[in-house]
Amino acid sequence: MSRSNTSGCPGFESLKGTRRTLLRVGALGGLLSQSQLLQAESAAPSRARTAKSVILLFQFGGASHLDTFDPKPDAPAEIRGEFDSVASVVPGRRICEHLPQLAKLADKYSLVRSVHHKSSSHNPGAYVSLTGRESPIDIVTLNASANDFPHPGSIVDYFQPAPTGTPTSVSLPSMIADGPFRTPGEFAGFLGKKHDPLWILKDPSNANFNVNELKLPEGLDLSRLNQRRETLAALGKLSQLADSATEIRGLSDYQQRAIDLVTSTATQQAFNLHEEPDDVRNRYGRHRYGQSVLLARRLVEAGVRFVTVYYSAGIGGWDTHKDNFKTLKGSRLPETDSALSALLTDLESRGLLDSTLVYWTGDFGRTPKINGDAGRDHWPPCGTVLMAGGGIQGGREYGASDRSGAYPHSDPATPGDITATIFHALGLDPETIIHDQLQRPMPIADGRPLLPLLA
Template sequence: MRHEPIGCREFVETRTSRRQILQIGVLGWLGLGLADVLKAEGSGRGLPIKAKSVIFLHQFGGASHHDTFDMKPDAPAEIRGEFNPIASNLPGVQVCELLPKMATVMDKVCLVRSVNHRTGAHNSATYYSLTGHKPLIDIVTANATATDFPAYGSIVDKLAPSPPTIPTAVSLPTMIADGPFRTPGEFAGFLGKQHDPLFILKDPNKPEFSVEELSLPLEVPTERAGDRRAMLSELTQFARLGDQLSAVKGMNAYQQRAFDLLTSPETQRAFDIHSEPESVRERYGRTTYGQSVLMARRLVEAGVRFVTVYYSPNIGGWDTHKDNFNTLRDSRLPITDQTLPTLLEDLDERGMLDDTMVVWTGEFGRTPRINKDAGRDHWPQCYTILMAGGGLKRGYVHGASDASGAYPKSDPCTPDDISATMFHCLGIDPATELRDQLNRPIPVSYGSPIAPILA
């Protein structure tokens, strides 16, 4: 991981002048809409804005491409597994038989079947997945630090934020960790805590989930809500987002910003999931994951630019070293098949899919060969990422894996390229440099946009 000493300053170099940056900020504070801010921002960088927002669905643990979107029915039984493929509405593209609803929306998506890297531990591979920056070494026990490269949403918050009454980046419904070690890549790292995503660590599927509950830390009694100073004082004790992050610079700024955002009418309306028709809630699925994805749709509809939903170990996860097929059959695939196609259809019906990018990925795939425990182990050497909307082609497959799904056969790409593609569509030049706290220049992505998948 990146474990550089903490320095004393950071700033951003882009193709936008300081004056233009200030002008963009003034536009937001004057109350102009997100489209106006994006227009000003995009014109400064010379990149068109194809994706106003990104919904990043992270399948923590790593979903098996063999059992979802890149099946190998002609491979030996110890590779192809127990599931059969079915045809989708995209000619020539098959999906797992347990994803029948997904089969009806494949004409809306872009499959990238040749993603690969060599980072095999959950925490460090997830860092790669959530930041687009390869860790220096593959450390099994990696933990989040203040010198990590920032999460995607934190970079967007720095370079292209939402209007001030709406958070730029939100993560829900849990944080993620491999054992006792807080997974790096979830936070703002060297940008400082004021750019951390707003974490919503409540289950939106619970009847008691409420906007009022989000407005107040549990430690702050409701009767003290009117005492702003008292609340901010209590927040000092509440806002500890990681094992060793309470002393990170920007904590006070984060507290103030989190309070302002959670109490703004715009944010509260976005989080009021009970205002959704019951039929819509049922359509997404009355599970923690289903309602979190519905919340993500509500948030981007309100102007949030980057929402991360973790399918984490807290709600199951995808780390199927044992009993892979029963686990996928009983929960993971049925939940995915209800929630993911519903999101794509809902966004399309609302006219939002063309400018909202959806990314469905894990930190790696699973081994081609089934192990002795009827499971599949970690496999970063080749896996599939599903993307849709926000400036990408519909009904397109990029790259291919070999006959056993072990290695890319054509058009290999890396998480760096995925990140560059997202930033490009968001109107952020991937070559834009951040300066870390030792004033060292680091581009937001070392990758290149995957040109064939761009619309």
Template sequence: MRCEGNPFSRRGFLAAGALGGIGLSLPELLMRQAMAEQKHYDFVEAKAKSVIHVYLPGGMAQQESFDPKPYSPLEYRGEMRTIKTNTGEVFGEAVPQLAKRADKFSVIRSMTHGEAAHERGTHNMFTGYKPSPALRYPSFGAVVSHEYGPRNNLPPYVCIPNVPNEFAGTGYLPSSYGGFALGSDPAQSGFKVRDLDLAGGVDADRFMRRKEALAAVNKSFVSATAADNVGAMNTFYERAYSLLDTPAAKEAFDIDKEDAKMRDRYGRNQAGQRLLMARRLVEAGTRLVTLTYGGWDMHANITRSFKSQMPALDTALAALFDDLTERGMMDETLVMVSSEFGRTPKINNDAGRDHWPKVFSVLMAGGGIKGGMIHGASDSTAAEPEDHPVSPADLATTMYRLLGIVADKELMAPGDRPIEIVDGGKLIEPLMV
């Protein structure tokens, strides 16, 4: 459990300064601030042990997925039909498996921000912050790695198959908190994670001698310089040694150890095998897995593109929810499916939809999230939020709270500058168990 209040936060000292005008001493100010924080937050136990963040690059259309508009004119609703869910809601026809399991997850239909460029929208959805020319913010995975570190000698933050974009990095945090990338796709024949086996001709004794020699060299470098890259490499080596020395941790990356029927159940494709690998990793101890699937920047022929890409994801997510439930992991694993923005309300002249950050949908499940709920709503043409708008900061704050991380805790940026993990986000309380 973690204390969900920071008596030394920026806003905490502002409050203390106001009280200082009535003549209280510094110890008294700090005591009152600590008591106030205790009253507001008390102790918060993490609901989720791990996160699987499924990111759909390009901007997935809300109208063809989780927020269809069947009663709007054809040029707005598009060509695709709708399907009833097991909760009585309506989804797009391309997600029949998820529609049968709508009671297992919730959908936010009122996500919103103001960034219509891919890079800027991606920054929002990986950090919870608007882009800034003055500072690069850390990704969700880097923050989780910083706050919790490794578990069971597994990397705390893993990217499948690679680090997906420049905003999935460590930002102002040391680079040692970066994501471990698999380096290849688990859907490929002969898939193998790079750097998890000893080089040819290197036995255990020789490995230990090399490890001791490198440790001596690293000690000399670290004592001579405070450069981030040197310390980061030292951390990376130590974690790599721990992984190589732990057979159970290494085995989590070996998807061939998975039952063939389970692999078939997820789907022998990118969506299926990436999600299955994510489940293996969080089950073994990884704290946050980020994976990407597909390309959702559908400026043309959106109906054909959606029908091509969505079925594999629909099958794989349904299998993931069933698998997590059967293993007793659903309540401790937070699954989040997001994209950088949505698509325009009106179909364009190329039968596609263009960028639209004003409103879009995000799916959340497990790890302290209620099932079977729709939070917020868009208007009749999916153009703007109609009620309960949710910002990237709100989403990030909620995710961190479910992990037991204090969202307004201050981390230190270069120059000893305190920066809150998330600035101004609000909990999406109706979705939380």
């Protein structure tokens, strides 16, 4: 198991020791509640964080690194493929010709071109890329369970929850799945359902988009809602079961979170996409993915700490075993170019890029060699992750793939290193210990921060 590189981080060791002490105490008979732990941590020595919020853009199915951000223009045609590469504003960096806006913004983001893992099936591949943890089994039918390692947004919710009335973690516009099997890594896993993301399972590009589930029912005003909340609290105090059963406490937490959300003006306002000027909405793209990315920006502005946008099987995905080039040119690349370039430009113009870390990743890369159906197959030995904002220095690269894009050539990185970098930027020690349902201790990240990318 790899460990964080703490060199060059003032105060890191003292913070690590304090947190570990607190967590060890909390593990002894559950003496520290989560709120007590957070209160104690807030008084502990801290190191500066570079990010307040995170936007994760997840490309389910696995985007081809060779046809996006790691082209091989000098490779043979059966590897190079049909697309040309274009020069970007960063000297020496070339990316796919069908990402022209992102070529102009290459100095705003960095690329990790040496990301690798072992899981070649979609659900295990998504799990390791989301959580930084390899699944013990690599089968396509791997299903989500309460024993899974948590989504990073759920870990943020556990340690750094957003203010009352604002969800800490939001996922949209659809869940990812491979057939009937729910993909692990999307949920809170062993942290419990109360730390699951808030799911927005609607199409923000629809003209009538709204989130009625987060609005007060007709005829129920705020005063009546508060009366019901007080009644629920009084009944809870009378019930010994409610004080002792984890499941009941979880239900109470759900009720409280729902009440907080429907009474939060900031959260309600974030979903009013119709208030955005037409030219802004057009820049993101009038499609499900583009408007979801725009909504992610609005949620960050409202105080949400972690937003995940899935380009999932529900909107096509990136599993291009057939007609790779036709599919990418027709939708995936132009939609990515418009949405991601608009997001980076928008965040910067609003003064949010410095405090918002954006990363673009997926299950795995795709095979260097093109198959007989003009497609590329699953390839976990090498892929590319894009990172920007929140302390990530623009225009840099970490690691490189070999001449055919098959394997890391230098500075190999893992999804665990990516996750460790995210937590490091948020001010969370990647070696902070959490416990699963069997009280087994483990660090929140199985990797090391990629410090050369950070300020």
